[in-house]
Amino acid sequence: MSYFWSLAFLAAVPLVMAYSSGAPRGACVNLTPGHQNNASMIIPPQTGPSPYALSVSKNMYTPKEALTVSVNGASFRGILLQARLADDTLAGSFSNEPTNTKLIDCTNQPSTNSRDSVTHANSDPKSAGTSFTWTAPGDVGNVTFTATVLQEYEVFWVKLTSQEISATAAAGAPWVTVNSALIISLLGVVFVATKQ
Ligand SMILES: *[C@@H]1O[C@H](CO)[C@@H](O)[C@H](O)[C@H]1NC(C)=O
Numbered sequence: 001m002s003y004f005w006s007l008a009f010l011a012a013v014p015l016v017m018a019y020s021s022g023a024p025r026g027a028c029v030n031l032t033p034g035h036q037n038n039a040s041m042i043i044p045p046q047t048g049p050s051p052y053a054l055s056v057s058k059n060m061y062t063p064k065e066a067l068t069v070s071v072n073g074a075s076f077r078g079i080l081l082q083a084r085l086a087d088d089t090l091a092g093s094f095s096n097e098p099t100n101t102k103l104i105d106c107t108n109q110p111s112t113n114s115r116d117s118v119t120h121a122n123s124d125p126k127s128a129g130t131s132f133t134w135t136a137p138g139d140v141g142n143v144t145f146t147a148t149v150l151q152e153y154e155v156f157w158v159k160l161t162s163q164e165i166s167a168t169a170a171a172g173a174p175w176v177t178v179n180s181a182l183i184i185s186l187l188g189v190v191f192v193a194t195k196q
């Protein structure tokens with residue numbers, strides 16, 4: 001059954017990635033595994049409190065900064081983890097995947113080759129505290145880490161979220177200020193030049 005489980009969960013990803021030019025992309029978008037019971041009925045997610053919590057190494061980031069995201073509380077077998085902007089688009093990329101997990105590209109943009117999501121590579125238990133490395137995008141926007149975590153085939157919680165991680169343009173702000181000032185002075189020069 002474990003074998004079937006991994007296949008069933010991952011099968012949803014390529015299936016819906018065929019719709020990648022826009023709209024819903026199944027598990028990548030709604031983070032629902034679509035697991036079925038023996039009567040071919042979709043198994044609903046757990047609605048009670050989750051044993052899991054997503055924690056992030058920092059509550060803010062600067063462009064291209066690497067952060068660590070951990071799944072705490074209990075061991076788990078399956079996961080689909082992403083960082084999302086306020087409009088639900090995926091942001092940043094994952095790297096250095098821990099054992100028994102793998103990086104995937106839910107956005108499916110060949111030009112960026114982004115590994116915007118991470119999922120399980122098999123149904124082996126992954127220990128509580130398993131950490132993932134995420135590198136922030138170059139442009140800024142607050143992100144929230146969002147995950148579906150499977151304890152067992154039939155037992156999973158969807159769309160668990162971290163705290164919101166705020167984007168800071170601290171490193172970029174002085175550049176903008178200097179350049180605005182520069183542009184204004186240049187305009188002044190042009191203006192003066194035109195008057196003469
Ligand atoms: C399907 O049935 C088998 C045998 O009765 C059982 O062991 C298994 O847990 C069931 N699977 C699900 C997903 O309900």
Ligand SMILES: *[C@@H]1O[C@H](CO)[C@@H](O)[C@H](O)[C@H]1NC(C)=O
Pocket residue numbers: 142164165166167
């Ligand atoms: C981003 O997060 C910061 C800190 O929580 C907040 O002040 C700011 O309003 C947020 N920005 C947006 C666009 O939500």
